[in-house]
Structure formats: structure tokens, C-alpha cells
Amino acid sequence: VIxxxxxxxxxKVALMxxxxxxxxxxxxxxxxxxxxxxxxRDLAMQLRSWNNELIxxxxxxxxxxxxxxxxxxTKAQSRYFGRNGVFIGVGGGVLLDxxxxxxxxxxxxxxxxxxxTTLLAQVDAAIGIKSGVNVGKxxxxxxxxxxxxxxxxDGRFLSTLPQRxxxxxxxEMIKLALVRDEALFTAIETxxxxxxxxxxxxxxxxxxxxxxxxxxxxxxxxxAYETELQRVVDFGHTISPRLESDTNFQLHxxxxxxxxxxxxxxxxxxxxxxKQDAVLRIVALLDRLGIPRWHELLANLDFIxxxxxxxxxxxxxxxxxxxPTRIGAAQFVSDRRNLTGIVLKExxxxxxxx
Amino acid sequence: VIxxxxxxxxxKVALMxxxxxxxxxxxxxxxxxxxxxxxxRDLAMQLRSWNNELIxxxxxxxxxxxxxxxxxxTKAQSRYFGRNGVFIGVGGGVLLDxxxxxxxxxxxxxxxxxxxTTLLAQVDAAIGIKSGVNVGKxxxxxxxxxxxxxxxxDGRFLSTLPQRxxxxxxxEMIKLALVRDEALFTAIETxxxxxxxxxxxxxxxxxxxxxxxxxxxxxxxxxAYETELQRVVDFGHTISPRLESDTNFQLHxxxxxxxxxxxxxxxxxxxxxxKQDAVLRIVALLDRLGIPRWHELLANLDFIxxxxxxxxxxxxxxxxxxxPTRIGAAQFVSDRRNLTGIVLKExxxxxxxx
Numbered sequence: 001v002i003x004x005x006x007x008x009x010x011x012k013v014a015l016m017x018x019x020x021x022x023x024x025x026x027x028x029x030x031x032x033x034x035x036x037x038x039x040x041r042d043l044a045m046q047l048r049s050w051n052n053e054l055i056x057x058x059x060x061x062x063x064x065x066x067x068x069x070x071x072x073x074t075k076a077q078s079r080y081f082g083r084n085g086v087f088i089g090v091g092g093g094v095l096l097d098x099x100x101x102x103x104x105x106x107x108x109x110x111x112x113x114x115x116x117t118t119l120l121a122q123v124d125a126a127i128g129i130k131s132g133v134n135v136g137k138x139x140x141x142x143x144x145x146x147x148x149x150x151x152x153x154d155g156r157f158l159s160t161l162p163q164r165x166x167x168x169x170x171x172e173m174i175k176l177a178l179v180r181d182e183a184l185f186t187a188i189e190t191x192x193x194x195x196x197x198x199x200x201x202x203x204x205x206x207x208x209x210x211x212x213x214x215x216x217x218x219x220x221x222x223x224a225y226e227t228e229l230q231r232v233v234d235f236g237h238t239i240s241p242r243l244e245s246d247t248n249f250q251l252h253x254x255x256x257x258x259x260x261x262x263x264x265x266x267x268x269x270x271x272x273x274x275k276q277d278a279v280l281r282i283v284a285l286l287d288r289l290g291i292p293r294w295h296e297l298l299a300n301l302d303f304i305x306x307x308x309x310x311x312x313x314x315x316x317x318x319x320x321x322x323x324p325t326r327i328g329a330a331q332f333v334s335d336r337r338n339l340t341g342i343v344l345k346e347x348x349x350x351x352x353x354x
Numbered sequence: 355v356i357x358x359x360x361x362x363x364x365x366k367v368a369l370m371x372x373x374x375x376x377x378x379x380x381x382x383x384x385x386x387x388x389x390x391x392x393x394x395r396d397l398a399m400q401l402r403s404w405n406n407e408l409i410x411x412x413x414x415x416x417x418x419x420x421x422x423x424x425x426x427x428t429k430a431q432s433r434y435f436g437r438n439g440v441f442i443g444v445g446g447g448v449l450l451d452x453x454x455x456x457x458x459x460x461x462x463x464x465x466x467x468x469x470x471t472t473l474l475a476q477v478d479a480a481i482g483i484k485s486g487v488n489v490g491k492x493x494x495x496x497x498x499x500x501x502x503x504x505x506x507x508d509g510r511f512l513s514t515l516p517q518r519x520x521x522x523x524x525x526e527m528i529k530l531a532l533v534r535d536e537a538l539f540t541a542i543e544t545x546x547x548x549x550x551x552x553x554x555x556x557x558x559x560x561x562x563x564x565x566x567x568x569x570x571x572x573x574x575x576x577x578a579y580e581t582e583l584q585r586v587v588d589f590g591h592t593i594s595p596r597l598e599s600d601t602n603f604q605l606h607x608x609x610x611x612x613x614x615x616x617x618x619x620x621x622x623x624x625x626x627x628x629k630q631d632a633v634l635r636i637v638a639l640l641d642r643l644g645i646p647r648w649h650e651l652l653a654n655l656d657f658i659x660x661x662x663x664x665x666x667x668x669x670x671x672x673x674x675x676x677x678p679t680r681i682g683a684a685q686f687v688s689d690r691r692n693l694t695g696i697v698l699k700e701x702x703x704x705x706x707x708x
Binding site for chain 1: 420424428434435437494498580669
């Protein structure tokens with residue numbers, strides 16, 4: 001993972017040296033193409049990449065499919081793009097998920113470089129080794145663990161990001177802080193709002209983002225392939241996939257994560273695992289940063305039960321639900337039977353009026 | 355890798371113990387379903403597998419696509435089939451390729467058991483860790499390295515196999531023998547025809563198949579992920595993918611391999627790397643076993659040049675062409691420039707009249 005001014009001289013040279021004389025394909029999301037297209041096309045040409053083109057991929061969740069992956073493979077194949085090739089993805093989580101899977105499958109795997117352009121991607125998708133696409137309504141049902149060769153973080157991409165996207169990234173940072181890093185939580189309380197200002201690529205902001213990236217890597221690295229199914233980073237990701245798909249992705253990922261994490265903090269409070277003070281401090285931070293933390297679907301206990309079923313299946317038959325015990329530490333509720341209807345209902349009622 | 359009477363008592367019990375209480379899905383090709391369906395359905399029920407069903411997958415090359423993989427993932431998802439699930443593939447190479455890729459992608463990878471039912475699958479596809487599907491005309495362009503948890507070899511499946519399929523398996527065994535194992539070659543000369551007789555599951559036949567399996571594992575294991583791109587087992591697989599696709603898969607895989615291997619033995623002869631005696635001995639064995647060894651496409655030098663381009667791209671930009679130097683050993687021709695038009699033309703002319 002390097003931090004580099006990708007589009008300016010030195011960062012570009014570093015990337016070019018890294019790629020060397022390997023053939024490359026550069027993929028970007030429509031938004032990135034629109035805003036940074038000229039500079040990225042310039043990069044693609046200097047890399048002597050596929051057809052000297054910047055390839056734009058539609059990055060809606062509806063387009064995150066095996067069909068899109070297949071279209072990428074067909075394009076690569078049409079130019080005898082070989083096994084020594086490198087796929088370079090420049091975009092948010094959806095783009096990195098699609099391009100990562102295509103890289104993992106093309107000729108049974110070629111190298112990939114991940115360049116996150118949203119805050120969420122920089123602190124999460126870009127540094128993970130997961131890729132995946134949706135199958136029907138099932139999020140990321142088809143995917144891989146395939147480590148990138150290089151990850152580049154460039155704060156300049158954040159400068160044009162809508163506030164809603166910044167808030168999604170902050171939600172993921174708060175999630176990470178809650179389960180492992182009280183200092184990060186305090187830092188977000190102090191400086192998180194700076195990422196929402198014009199000067200979001202300030203030194204303070206960069207420091208905060210780097211702190212979150214280090215924390216995430218520290219958490220992911222020992223368990224990159226998820227052989228251990230108890231993962232604290234799954235916090236906020238228990239019912240959030242269903243929140244996203246059941247709202248037809250009107251809720252963005254970070255928003256669903258925030259709503260999920262608050263709900264299970266309240267469940268922790270109901271179970272006596274987490275103090276109410278902590279819950280209120282978490283809620284206050286989310287409110288201050290303008291991050292949503294409730295959705296009417298949570299009032300529907302059938303929805304919660306079925307979302308828990310899905311999470312349980314994904315985690316290998318056990319729930320492995322992380323619940324913070326204080327800000328900066330979590331424990332697992334692995335047995336579904338601890339989450340009785342009464343507990344879930346009480347949490348819903350508290351959440352609705354909080 | 356175990357040899358077991360899968361459909362009879364002891365073999366079935368061994369498999370059931372291996373699966374334990376994990377959820378399973380059992381996939382079979384249409385032919386296997388038709389001939390062994392009752393016994394396999396019985397197995398599926400005893401495994402308490404998905405819906406107690408034996409799931410039949412169309413296994414034409416035209417059906418070996420990401421769409422078929424997606425259909426499998428959708429089926430698995432519909433029953434909350436979890437990350438601890440096991441995909442069991444029972445069939446030839448195409449079925450194992452499809453099911454292996456589906457297992458590698460489902461929830462970023464679940465366990466798979468590979469049970470080859472053709473001779474070719476038993477000595478090759480089942481014991482490899484490769485899976486893949488076609489993208490357009492490009493064979494196996496989308497694929498993975500994903501090791502099976504268990505491989506079961508059961509000679510009973512061979513008993514109903516058409517001779518054409520047996521010949522395909524023998525071609526792959528001969529290929530392996532040529533590049534690494536003179537004793538295997540001699541054994542095929544002595545006993546290979548037994549596999550074409552009624553009594554093809556005899557002890558002699560089983561010994562011959564096991565010898566080929568051991569040889570293949572010995573060759574694959576140190577380089578399972580193909581980080582070393584010089585692979586002697588690529589012998590017979592240089593222009594054969596194009597032979598298959600350009601004949602719309604009228605040529606079966608083993609037939610294309612035989613045609614490819616004879617052609618490049620002759621190239622070796624033209625280059626002075628392999629003695630004519632050896633070429634004649636190889637040809638004599640193929641003829642005795644009734645395996646084809648020439649196709650008119652080889653008279654077209656443009657076809658050969660474009661097939662070599664494709665192989666070179668697949669092998670990371672260098673040709674890495676294995677050529678036997680005697681029966682049981684091979685060397686690589688990595689520089690394409692050694693294969694001048696004159697050499698290729700002379701080999702074509704010799705091959706056509708041999």
C-alpha cells in the first residue's frame with residue numbers, strides 16, 4: 001500500500017516503474033472517467049496499455065454481475081492480453097470488486113492494482129483481498145480472495161467526492177474503530193468532520209485516513225482468507241447486505257453499515273454487553289457527521305430474522321455476530337438462540353425512537 | 355486421491371464419513387445421470403444433500419460458460435447453502451471444470467470433491483486443481499486454481515465408457531509418458547489395449563491408470579499454481595485448444611492432444627531434437643490403439659501461427675513449447691523464432707503423409 005499523487009509526476013512514475021513492460025489494462029468507473037479521464041487516459045497511453053484506452057465500466061450494483069466480468073475477459077482476450085498482464089482498477093468499491101474478480105479469473109489469475117477513489121474504497125475495498133459480483137439479489141455471491149500486487153491511495157480523488165460518499169467512508173471507519181481501536185474513534189470525533197469540508201485532502205484528513213487503513217490492514221492480514229470465521233470487521237455487515245438489496249440499493253453500503261452497527265450496539269445494550277453511555281456516544285458521533293442510523297425495515301422482525309439466516313449461512317452455519325463490549329473492543333455472539341424475538345423486538349423499539 | 359468402489363458399500367461409507375455433517379450438493383453429467391442415476395441419487399439422499407437431489411448439468415463445451423456457473427450458484431443460494439458446504443462433481447472433464455469453478459466462486463470458495471468418470475478425467479482433470487469455463491471461443495479463459503479436498507477414482511465408471519472416450523484418456527496418458535516416464539510408455543505399449551476391451555476394469559488396467567495418476571500428480575504437485583510457466587504437461591496442449599474450437603468441438607480433447615503431440619514430435623525431428631525412430635514408435639502406438647494423429651487444419655500454416663500466438667499469450671508471453679528429446683524426457687523451445695515458417699511447413703508435410 002502506497003500513498004501517491006497518482007495523477008501528478010512522481011506518483012505516476014512510481015506506478016509505471018512498478019508495471020514495467022508488462023501489458024496493462026486500465027479500468028475506471030463512469031464518474032472517475034468523467035472527472036479524471038484526461039489524466040487517466042494519459043496514464044494509460046504512457047503505460048502502453050490495452051489499445052491505449054481507458055476502459056469505463058458501469059458500476060451500478062445491477063451491473064455488478066458475471067456478465068460484466070465476462071465482457072472484460074472478452075476484451076482482454078481480443079488483444080492476446082497474456083498471463084503476465086496487469087489489471088488496474090481506478091474507482092470505488094463496486095469497480096474494484098468487478099475488476100478484481102476479472103483479474104482473478106482471467107487465464108486463472110493475473111496481477112491487479114487497486115486504486116480506490118472513494119473514501120470507503122480507500123479504507124476498505126482497496127486494501128482487502130476480496131472481490132465479487134452479485135448473483136440475482138445475493139450480494140457478492142460469486143467472488144474470490146485474490147490479493148492485489150499494489151494498492152495506491154491518492155487523496156486527490158476525495159476532493160470531488162459528494163458528501164454522501166464521504167459519510168459512507170466515515171461509517172466504515174467508525175465501524176472499525178468500534179471493534180478494535182478506541183484511539184481511531186476519538187480521532188474521528190475530533191477530526192472526522194474535516195473530511196466533509198472543502199479542504200478534505202488536508203494533512204489532518206490524510207493522517208486520519210491512513211490511521212484507518214493501518215487499522216484495517218492490521219485486522220485483515222492475519223486472517224486474509226477468512227479461515228477464521230469470527231471476524232470483528234463483520235460488525236456492521238450482518239444485516240446490511242439485505243438492507244441494501246431490499247431497498248434496491250437506495251441505501252448505500254456505508255449507510256447500511258451504519259444502520260446495522262447501531263442496531264447491534266443496541267442489541268448489545270439489551271443483552272447487557274454494552275453500556276448505554278457508549279451507545280449514546282456512538283449515536284452522537286453519527287448524528288454530528290450526518291450519517292443515517294435507522295431504517296423502517298428494522299421495525300420488521302421477519303426481515304431481521306431472514307437477514308440473520310443469510311448471515312449465518314455466509315459465516316459457515318454459525319452466527320459469529322460481533323457486538324462491541326466498549327468502544328474499541330468486541331465479543332462474539334455465535335449462538336443464534338441468544339437473539340430471541342424479545343431481544344430483537346426491544347432493540348427495534350429502542351432504535352426507532354433513539 | 356483414493357481409489358474406491360464409490361457406488362458400493364465401503365466406498366460410499368468412506369465418502370460419507372469424509373463429508374460428515376456438512377451440507378453437500380451432488381452434480382453429475384447427463385450421461386452419468388442416465389447410467390448411474392439411481393445409485394447416485396441414493397448417495398445424494400444418504401448425504402442429506404441439497405434437496406436430496408442429484409443435479410444434472412449439461413456438459414457440452416457450448417454449455418461450459420459463466421451462465422452455467424451462475425445457475426449453480428443461484429441453486430445453492432436458494433437453500434441457504436453455506437460456506438461449510440461441499441460441491442461433489444461426478445463426471446468427465448467438462449463437468450469437473452464447471453463444478454470446480456462454481457465451488458471456487460460460491461461465497462468466495464467452498465470445498466469440492468472431484469470424481470472423474472472418464473479415463474481422461476481420472477488421469478487428468480480430476481487430479482488437477484484447475485477449473486474453468488469458456489468465454490466465447492476461448493477455452494477455459496475464465497478459471498481458477500482451486501484444489502479439491504478429495505479425489506475419488508472408481509474404475510466401474512469406465513465400464514460403460516465408449517471406446518472413443520477411452521482413446522482420449524489413453525492419448526493423455528501417452529502425452530504424460532512421453533515427457534517424463536518411459537516406463538509408463540512401455541506399460542501402455544504392453545497393456546494399453548486392455549482398457550479398450552470389455553474387461554477394462556481389470557487389475558492390470560487399474561494398475562496402468564494408477565501409474566498414470568501417480569505420474570501426473572508427481573508432475574503437477576511441485577508447480578500446482580503454475581508459477582513456473584515451463585510445464586512439460588503442456589505438451590500436446592499447444593495448438594490443441596484451437597483444434598478443438600476451430601472444429602466446433604467435433605474433435606474431442608484427447609484427440610486434439612494426440613494430433614498436437616504428434617505434430618510437435620515431428621517438429622522436434624525437423625529441429626534435430628528427437629530421433630525419427632522415436633517418432634515412428636509413438637505413431638505406431640497411437641495407430642495400434644486407434645487414436646487419430648492428423649487433422650487437415652495442420653496443413654494451414656496460418657492456423658498454426660495463430661494457434662501458437664494464443665499459446666504464447668497464455669504462457670505469459672513466451673512460447674515455452676515442450677518437445678520430447680527421447681521417449682520419457684522433454685526440453686523447452688521458448689523462443690518463437692526457432693519455429694520458422696520453413697520448420698513448421700516441413701513438419702506439416704511430414705505429418706500429412708506419415
